[in-house]
Amino acid sequence: MDNIYEVLSEIVGPEFVSDSPEEKYIYSMDPGTMPACEPDIVVMPGSTEEVQKIVQTANAHRVPVVPMGAGLVLSGLTRALKGGIVLDMKRMNRILEINKLSRYALVEAGTSQGMLQAHLKKHFPDLKHSAPDAPPAATVAGNVCIHGSGHMSHAGGFHSDMLNGLEVVLPTGEVVRIGSCATSAYWFARAPLPDLSGLFLGWAGTTGVITKLAIKLYPNYPYNDVGVFVCEDASIVPDILYQITGTQVAEDVTTWMTPKPDWAAGFMHCNVNYGAKTKQELIWKRNLIRSAVESYIDDKTGGFLPLPSMMKQRFLEVPARQLSLFADVRKGGGFEYVGAIMPVEIFPEAYDLGLDIADKLAVSYSMGCRIIGVNHSMMFFYAYAFNRADPADIARAQGALEETNKRVLDMGGVPWKAEAPAQQEIIRKMDPNTFDMMHRVRSILDPNGIMNPGNWEDN
Amino acid sequence: MKHTEILHRCFRCGYCKLPGNYIDFNCPAYAAFRFESYSPGGRMWLLRAWLDDKLEPSRRFQEILFSCTACRNCVEQCALTRIKDELLLAFIAGKGELVGEGKVPPPVRDCLTRLQQYGNPYGLARKKRSNWAVDAEVEEFSDQEFLFFPGDVGAFDSRGQEISRSVAALLTRLGISFGILGDREVSDGNEANAMGESELFRLLAEENIENFNRRNVKKIVALSPHGFNALKNEYPALGGTYQVFHYTQIVAARVGDLALNDNLSKIRVTYHDPCYLGRHNWEYGAARKVLAALPGLEMREMDRSMQDALCCGGGGGNLFTDVLGNGPESPARNRVAEALDTGAEILAVSCPTCAVMLEDAVKSNNMEGRIQVKEISEIVNERLNDHP
Numbered sequence: 084m085d086n087i088y089e090v091l092s093e094i095v096g097p098e099f100v101s102d103s104p105e106e107k108y109i110y111s112m113d114p115g116t117m118p119a120c121e122p123d124i125v126v127m128p129g130s131t132e133e134v135q136k137i138v139q140t141a142n143a144h145r146v147p148v149v150p151m152g153a154g155l156v157l158s159g160l161t162r163a164l165k166g167g168i169v170l171d172m173k174r175m176n177r178i179l180e181i182n183k184l185s186r187y188a189l190v191e192a193g194t195s196q197g198m199l200q201a202h203l204k205k206h207f208p209d210l211k212h213s214a215p216d217a218p219p220a221a222t223v224a225g226n227v228c229i230h231g232s233g234h235m236s237h238a239g240g241f242h243s244d245m246l247n248g249l250e251v252v253l254p255t256g257e258v259v260r261i262g263s264c265a266t267s268a269y270w271f272a273r274a275p276l277p278d279l280s281g282l283f284l285g286w287a288g289t290t291g292v293i294t295k296l297a298i299k300l301y302p303n304y305p306y307n308d309v310g311v312f313v314c315e316d317a318s319i320v321p322d323i324l325y326q327i328t329g330t331q332v333a334e335d336v337t338t339w340m341t342p343k344p345d346w347a348a349g350f351m352h353c354n355v356n357y358g359a360k361t362k363q364e365l366i367w368k369r370n371l372i373r374s375a376v377e378s379y380i381d382d383k384t385g386g387f388l389p390l391p392s393m394m395k396q397r398f399l400e401v402p403a404r405q406l407s408l409f410a411d412v413r414k415g416g417g418f419e420y421v422g423a424i425m426p427v428e429i430f431p432e433a434y435d436l437g438l439d440i441a442d443k444l445a446v447s448y449s450m451g452c453r454i455i456g457v458n459h460s461m462m463f464f465y466a467y468a469f470n471r472a473d474p475a476d477i478a479r480a481q482g483a484l485e486e487t488n489k490r491v492l493d494m495g496g497v498p499w500k501a502e503a504p505a506q507q508e509i510i511r512k513m514d515p516n517t518f519d520m521m522h523r524v525r526s527i528l529d530p531n532g533i534m535n536p537g538n539w540e541d542n
Numbered sequence: 543m544k545h546t547e548i549l550h551r552c553f554r555c556g557y558c559k560l561p562g563n564y565i566d567f568n569c570p571a572y573a574a575f576r577f578e579s580y581s582p583g584g585r586m587w588l589l590r591a592w593l594d595d596k597l598e599p600s601r602r603f604q605e606i607l608f609s610c611t612a613c614r615n616c617v618e619q620c621a622l623t624r625i626k627d628e629l630l631l632a633f634i635a636g637k638g639e640l641v642g643e644g645k646v647p648p649p650v651r652d653c654l655t656r657l658q659q660y661g662n663p664y665g666l667a668r669k670k671r672s673n674w675a676v677d678a679e680v681e682e683f684s685d686q687e688f689l690f691f692p693g694d695v696g697a698f699d700s701r702g703q704e705i706s707r708s709v710a711a712l713l714t715r716l717g718i719s720f721g722i723l724g725d726r727e728v729s730d731g732n733e734a735n736a737m738g739e740s741e742l743f744r745l746l747a748e749e750n751i752e753n754f755n756r757r758n759v760k761k762i763v764a765l766s767p768h769g770f771n772a773l774k775n776e777y778p779a780l781g782g783t784y785q786v787f788h789y790t791q792i793v794a795a796r797v798g799d800l801a802l803n804d805n806l807s808k809i810r811v812t813y814h815d816p817c818y819l820g821r822h823n824w825e826y827g828a829a830r831k832v833l834a835a836l837p838g839l840e841m842r843e844m845d846r847s848m849q850d851a852l853c854c855g856g857g858g859g860n861l862f863t864d865v866l867g868n869g870p871e872s873p874a875r876n877r878v879a880e881a882l883d884t885g886a887e888i889l890a891v892s893c894p895t896c897a898v899m900l901e902d903a904v905k906s907n908n909m910e911g912r913i914q915v916k917e918i919s920e921i922v923n924e925r926l927n928d929h930p
Contacts, residue, residue, distance in 0.1 A: 106578075205845070220555070404557065411625070416622075471550040
């Protein structure tokens with residue numbers, strides 16, 4: 084490793100390489116519950132060329148490489164499970180192009196959500212990207228890689244669906260381009276070429292290092308509003324979501340269920356966010372959404388919540404800063420969640436599961452979902468707060484997460500950005516031929532097994 | 543150590559690294575070094591690990607803590623409302639623990655030694671403290687309305703001395719009755735406090751308070767926002783309660799009385815908010831009011847202004863210790879580049895520390911001739927009717 088440290092110092096400059104105990108400690112974990120795994124070295128590249136040289140060096144010495152954005156995945160995917168090099172990508176945070184008319188942004192992989200949001204607001208105020216509810220320090224690339232979702236997911240699907248193209252450094256050091264950028268100066272689409280982007284999405288950094296990506300942008304309207312539809316019966320929520328999303332006028336449709344504050348306990352809240360160019364259009368959209376669920380309002384099984392302006396502002400804030408407060412519920416700085424991708428029809432079972440586990444394990448909970456596409460699926464989350472200073476409380480949250488993962492799989496859902504133990508649960512359920520194909524693909528791309536080893540491996 | 547109970551409560555969500563508009567990194571140490579360990583959240587977790595005996599207080603650990611400029615961006619931005627007010631206090635307490643154990647970077651040790659031995663961080667003789675006023679026609683404080691307190695940078699740094707003279711001239715022009723203590727003044731102690739040396743701060747403050755009280759000082763006008771902060775917020779707990787003003791507040795109230803020249807060519811100006819005036823004391827309006835009153839000035843705000851302002855990197859003793867360094871990503875070099883991006887010809891400051899840091903950065907970035915750092919009173923004085 085001494086020799087590698089020297090080589091890495093030559094590649095990126097000594098100030099951007101560290102094997103000090105302080106960096107090894109901080110980069111050994113993320114804010115979730117997964118146990119610490121120390122890297123040997125942390126390195127911060129500043130360009131694709133530097134990433135290429137680092138990966139070539141690692142490959143030659145068969146040293147693991149773990150790419151990392153903001154490290155906010157919460158499920159420990161950027162821990163160096165088998166040691167090696169953590170590649171902190173955040174120095175590569177240049178916004179390379181905003182193509183206004185084709186509505187896409189080309190950014191380096193370390194670009195944060197907040198930085199892109201601020202850049203668009205300043206220079207292209209009629210455009211926006213689909214920001215997740217992760218803090219603004221989270222990277223655009225990281226969220227695309229994990230099939231994240233966000234404030235345009237009803238309109239545009241998963242963030243990986245909004246991907247136009249990639250530049251990737253392969254584990255053997257070659258730089259490849261995927262999508263239209265492979266043959267054109269424009270990064271406008273992945274079609275019509277064979278779509279190789281799937282080789283790098285959802286793989287937890289086990290197949291290469293993304294260095295650039297282009298994502299779709301959307302109209303940023305001057306008038307925005309949110310309606311919160313409330314009901315007590317989980318069994319009618321799938322139809323309510325079906326009716327609302329059927330209007331196709333919303334940008335984002337989410338639900339939330341929480342025992343605190345008291346007035347919220349026991350209710351399903353369905354937030355419908357929409358925007359418009361004019362006030363008249365906004366009113367028209369509001370009426371359309373309302374008419375979609377009119378029968379539930381008429382028979383008094385549900386209705387729209389009157390929203391105080393402060394609450395409305397909070398629901399319109401992107402990203403929602405308020406969400407970070409959940410980490411302090413137990414005065415312990417921790418929360419982690421199972422985000423499970425599921426069909427919308429099993430919402431009632433998903434909700435009952437969350438209540439059952441929270442009750443059984445006596446953990447604080449918050450549940451909800453984000454609709455992906457036009458009710459095509461949902462990301463249902465079960466968030467558990469824990470006290471980082473209390474090992475028993477961490478273990479309790481880990482137990483809740485583990486059980487949630489298992490039962491989600493039994494229900495027909497798939498845990499999202501799964502921790503290493505949850506990956507094992509998924510692999511056990513997975514069609515063996517599918518997993519065998521994953522293994523073969525990975526062996527071809529990464530013959531020496533250097534990329535984030537310990538993830539998506541059969542134990 | 544105080545405030546240990548909040549260290550594990552940091553989620554490391556990263557809001558603390560950014561300004562409110564998210565446009566770039568805004569924690570000076572994180573922006574300069576880029577390792578997560580240098581972020582406020584990183585420092586929280588490292589402190590916890592050290593207190594739990596998981597880490598030694600190595601030289602790097604010390605540098606991580608002392609690279610904090612006490613700019614308070616993290617406090618402003620932290621999403622955890624129940625702990626945010628204690629963040630900076632926890633970092634200062636951590637520094638205090640290191641000071642207590644004698645485990646601080648050598649430049650910090652040397653700076654604290656100079657403060658202790660000479661009453662200033664420059665290690666210069668006390669009698670030189672009033673040198674700045676030799677040709678300034680400034681009276682010794684007796685029974686004037688205000689005591690003018692230039693602080694260490696205003697008294698000893700050559701650029702700071704120019705600023706002291708400029709501010710004194712403007713106050714005189716405005717008819718403000720003021721005097722100085724000269725070499726009976728010692729450091730306000732703000733930087734000692736920010737470096738965790740609370741006992742040294744107390745000694746320095748008590749010496750000043752004794753001198754102030756002996757001369758029946760009631761009102762103080764401070765040149766430096768750092769001194770303004772200590773005098774206003776820390777001295778009362780030690781028995782020194784005065785009406786404390788930053789000089790821009792005095793000038794803002796009287797700027798209408800000045801005879802200003804309407805015939806000067808137009809200039810584009812941007813203003814850099816000093817942390818100890820802005821985020822520490824919520825004073826964003828005074829300097830802007832002064833600039834707005836000047837004919838021919840076109841204000842251009844930077845993306846990061848007011849509570850989102852990027853620190854110049856000089857706080858927390860870094861002007862004297864240089865733990866942050868002067869690399870290409872240093873906050874001062876970033877800041878002058880941001881100022882230049884506005885199209886401004888003048889980067890206006892209201893703090894001698896910021897003036898020194900940012901002027902050095904203009905030179906390091908080879909921006910001389912493209913943008914000039916000027917202190918508010920200098921800009922005002924140049925636009926007086928009878929300015930030569």
